[in-house]
Amino acid sequence: MEEQRQRMIEDLGSVLDGELLVDPLSTTLYASDASLYEIQPLAVARPRSRDDVVAIVKYANEAELDVFPRGAGSGVAGGCLGAGIVVDFSRHLRHILSIDADTVTVEPGVVLDELNRQLRPLGRYFPPDPSNGPVTTIGGMLAVDAAGSRSVRVGSTRDHVERLELVTGDGSVIEAASEPLVQKSTGGVDLTNPHQRLCDGLERVLRENDELIRERQPSLQRNCSGYHLRGVLADNRIELARLLVGSEGTLGLFTQATLHTSPLPEHRGIVLLLFGTLGEATRCVQAIAALQPSACDLMDRRVLSLGRDSDPRFESMIPAGSEAALIVEQAGMSERETRDRIARVVSAARGTAQSTRVAFEAHDFEDVEFLWSLPQRVVPLLTRLKGTTRPLPFVEDIAVPPEHLHEFLTSAHRVFQEHEVTASLYAHAAAGQLHLRPFLPSPSSDGGARLERLAASLYEEVFRIGGTISGEHGDGLSRTPFVRDQHGALYRVFRLIKDLFDPQGRLNPGKIISDDHRLSRLEFRTDGAVETSDDSGEANPVSNAPDLVPLGFSWGLQELADAARDCNGCAACRTVSPLQRMCPFFRIDPSEHASPRAKANAIRSVLDSRAPLSLASDELGQLASLCFNCKQCQIECPGHVNVPQMMVETKSARVGTDGGSRADRAASRIHELGALGGLVPRVTNWLLAQPPARWMIEKLLGIHRERRLPALARRSFLRNLPRRWTFRPRPGTRPRPVVYFVDHFANHHDPELGTALVRILEHNDIPVYVPRDQHPSGMALVTAGDLDTAKQLAEWNLRELGELAREGHRIICSEPSAVVCLQQEYPRLVDHPDAPAVAEQVVEAGTFLAELHAAGRLSLDFQPLELTAGYHAPCHLKALGDHDSMRELLGLIPGLRVSTIEAGCSGMAGAWGIARDNFATSIEIGRPLISRMQQADLGIGTTECSACRLQMQQSTSTPTLHPLKLMALAYGLVPEIRKRLPETNGHPNRQMPRGLVIT
Known part of the structure; x- marks a missing residue:
């Protein structure tokens, strides 16, 4: 196999503009998707152009290798997996090529939500709405004829395609659209033309089997099993694109698509209806469907229970024990119209099921989107359920005639009982689309035999009422073994069509058409269980990694x-x-x-x-x-x-x-360098401002010369403490003092921040104790992987803080990363009896002050600050579950206008962004934040994170301060902070030397 891969590198890799990956890590990463299966590919190709795709297909034919197209790899049926060449369209072919009045032309790797973000300012959108819109690619949607909750109103992907460009099995490039049939009587068919040859052969197959197609292919709102043949031949035209959409890459690899766009809906209303039983909910569906909703989705008690756990707002609106719910959306030209349509929905439901309860109704855009987050957020949470069984996706795509929904669910319940399993249910009910996930052990433990038996039993009920095994996720590996069972004699027609487009069968084999009709023969993902080597049950590594290092x-x-x-x-x-x-x-x-x-x-x-x-x-x-x-x-x-x-x-x-890189060692030990430089701060600051010295520091320590660094304070915070802050509180002291954990930045670079926090606390009658012998948290060491050194700091700090935590003292941090380190990392780093107590007592300063405010104990005697501040929420603050407290506190200051900067991560990650090897990446990640800080409307930046503040000041003269400093200034507690604020001309009062920043 290695020889074959080497030949591929030489023969194929040399002609591609994109990349060809054959290393073990890359092929491993593409061996799985969101399905149950795992198949190691021989290679991964990432084309940059249509010519690359042609070269890949032609090479595969010559080398007798199979080709497997892949988008985001988010499919749950294994549609992009295989043992040949996986072609990743998502890496480079992700461009929107043109936007016209009512169409858009895109490459297959374009992400749906990104496309709609570009269309939205034009008042347009691409209507199909699969639930994974933030990640799914247009190519993936075309492959499975994707749809979502609103398919009952807007249809599926197939209904919005004008033209496709694709590469067929022999490497030919054709365009597929709606076009007139060539009249053979005039000798018009050019059989040397791949496009005409395909159309001629397809016309012949469809005409010869017209009656069979009408008899055997279900006429359902949702059906993407097999090849879509209905309506492909109509009115002396051939609708080639309709056939190709939903073909899962088995007939050709899409390289470009022209899509129809639609006007954005004017108004939407939504209602959440709760029911006493699942049966009552399903019986309401037909009455509601008659009112032409834009969506009508059904959720069972498991989904609702997870919804309650996922958000306090859902907990308040969904009573415990709720058995079923319908989310119904209506669209209209005005809010009055949508309100009227929603009222009729409620009336229809109550007329069918007396237990109907309206849990939530909304007509505001944000509220409508919030309710839709219930299924979008909760369905993936099913995978978090712990235990020996999990809800597995393999029969999750059944679609039935909507009028038979209740009947089918009754039959499905009986099948599950016979197989001694339970299942979760989420459904696009008005379209008859059901997402059932049975709770079963990992199929890797029994080779999938139990899955196969259950699927066969369930699909018998599907076929009995005229349904389909696949409505919107495609056949993939999960359902291809059952395609012949559903379509009978029509399966032969599918084979004829496959042979037309892909004579050698190299395009995504094993999907739709397959000679192996046993689900249990497939390769399933490993379940992650670690083998044991003896009767003692001692864990035995199944690889050599843990043998090499603890x-x-x-x-x-x-x-x-x-x-x-x-x-x-x-x-x-x-x-x-x-x-x-x-x-x-x-x-x-x-x-x-x-x-x-x-x-x-x-x-x-x-x-x-x-x-x-x-x-x-x-x-x-x-x-x-x-x-x-x-x-x-x-x-x-x-x-x-x-x-x-x-x-x-x-x-x-x-x-x-190997000890790690020199740059990582220096960056992760910035607290040691700061302490060393702090012995002679004036000299150190002067050196840090000199380009030759910065060049030398970069060479010796790997700290990038262009990174603006914080100046060192003349005296550190811990060396300059007033005595009243250093008295250790006696047990039982009231009011109980809080403990301030300073961390490196406030200690060595910004002692004014520490002073601001302590004075704010004292101003609010909170006594403070600052342990002199505390050490930095060590978060930079953890991030760099230097866990042995981080453990030493953790042990030291736990000795300093442990008894205080056990006595009930809150531990306040002005640095969010310090909270994360003490709360989340220390318990994982060390087996110390005080680690849980410290983790429980530690709290970020803004969160603590917000608690005071909520309790009515925060003083509001702020002086006005006429200033516009751009607020950035640090990642580690978000990781603590609180990114609003300080911003809301700043809103209490008269005159202070707070503009939230939604620009993503700053790219600093503590000291990570100062390293030479990381600097360019750090700047690229943080560019949106830096750009926002360069805009003239902001007088100042503010954020809790010291590293984020460095990035926010990297390429601008606009100062950035900790929000606590603004609070302290507004309280009149640290008036010297005003020197850090901009003058009326927008420039800071005090400019720092080149290479340093204001803190």
Whole structure:
């Protein structure tokens, strides 16, 4: 196999403008998607042009290799998996080529939500609405004829396609649209023309089998099983694009698409209806469908229960024990019309089921979108459910005639009982589209035999009432074994069409058409279980990685495997939505390697020996370098997969093997360098402002010469404490003092910040104790993977803080990263009895002050500040679950106008962004934030994170201060802060030397 890969590099890789990847890590990352399956490809191609795609297909034919097109890899049926060449269209072919009055032309890698963001200012949109719109590509939508909740009103992808460009199985490039048939009587068919040859052969097959097509292909609102043949031949025209949409890449690889766009709906209204039983909800669907809603979705009690747990607002509107719900949306030309249409929906429901309860109704855009977040947020949460069984996607795409919905669900319930399983249900009910997920053990444990038996039984009921096994997700690997059962004699016609477009059968084989009709023969994903070597049950590594280096965190090998297994591959982490932050690296490099999913898959591959890699390998080290522990993927991932901890563990393995890079060592020990420079701060500050000295520092320490660094204070905060702040409180002291944990930045660079916080607390009658012997938190060390050194700091600080925490003293931090470190990292780093107590008592300063305000204990005697401040919420503050407290507190200051900057991650990640090797990437990630700070409407920037403040001042003279300083100034507690504020001409009162920033 290695010889074959080497030949591919020489023969194919040399002619591609894009990349050809054959290394073990890359092929491992493309071995799985969001499905249950795992198939290692021979190679991964990332084309940059149509010519690249042609070259790939022609080479595959010559080398007798199969080709598997891939978009975001978010499909749940395994439609993009295979053992040949996986072609990733999402990396480079992601351009919107043109936007016209009512059409748009795109490459297949364009993401749906990004397309609609570009269309929205024009009052247009591309209507199909699959639930994974933030990540799904247009090519993927075309492959499966994607649709969503609103398909009952707007149809599916097929209904909005004007023209397709594709590469067929022999490498020919054709365009597919609606076109007149060539009259053979005039000798008009040119059989040397690939397009005419295909159309001629297709016309013949369709005419010969017209009666069979009408008899055997279900006339359903949703059906993407097999090839769509109805209506392809009509009125002496051939609708070639209608056939190709939904063909899952088995007939051709799309390289361009012209799509119809529609006007944005004027007004929308939505209502959440709750029912006492699932049966009552399903019986209401037909009455509501008669009112032509734009959407009518059904949720069962499991989905509702998860919804309650996901958001306090859902908890308040959905009573515990609710059995079923319908979300119904109506659109209209005015709010009055939509209100009237919603009222008729409620009336129809109550007329059918007396238990109907209106839990929520909305007509405002934000509120409508909020309610839609219920299924969008909750359905992925099903994968988080713990236990020996999980809701598995393999019969999740059934569609039935809507009028038979209640009948089918009754039959399905009986089938599940016979097989002794339960299932979750979410449905686009008005369209008859059902997403059923049975709770079963991982199929890797029994080879999928149980899945096959259950699917066969369930599909018998589907066929009995005229339904289909696939409504919007495609046949893929999951349903191809059953396509022949559904379509009978029509399956032969599918084969004829496949042979026309792909004579050698190289395009996505095993999907729709297959000679293997056993689901149990497929290769399933490993379940992440760690094998044991003896009767003692001691965990035995299934790869060589843990043999080489010990794990740095206090978790076992099985816990690491479980964390990796928690990723179900849904691809939500590939989003570039402005409403989310994950993943900063993927946003600037939209490759699979940069996605958090890839990192979880890599760890899983190490633990089950699928790839010849170890935790300490260069390949995993390069992957881990695409993570700086911002934790946004963990908090925004539907399954909250702890990718950051896995990547820190990987870095720890590297540090344990080679000590890590010099730049990382310097950046992670910035507290040591600061303390050293603090011995002679004036000299140090002078040197940091001199270009020759900065050049030398870059050479010696790897700190980039262009990075503006914070000036060192003349005296550190801890060396200059007033005595009253240093008296350790006696047990039982009332009011109970809080403890201030200072961390490095406020201590050595910004003691004024520490003074501001303590004076604010005292102003609000909160006594403060500052332990003199505290050390920095060590968060930079954790991020760099230097866990041994981080443990030393953790042990020291826990000795300083542990007894205080046990006595009930709150530990206040002005640095969000310090809170994250003490609260989340310390308990994982060290087995210390006081770690849980400290984690429980530590709190970020803004959160603490917001608690005071909520309790009516915060003084509001602020003086006016006539200023416009741009507020940036740090990633680690978001990781703590609070990104509004300080912004809302600033809103209490008269005259202070706070503009929230929604520009994503700053790109600093503590000290990470100062390193020479990271500087360019840091700037690229932080560019939107830097650009916003350069705009003239902001008089000042403000954020809680010290590193973010450095980035916000990197290329601008606009100062950025901690919000606590603005509060202290408004209180009149630290008047000297006013010197940091801009004058009326917009420039700061005091300019710092080149290379340094104001703190």
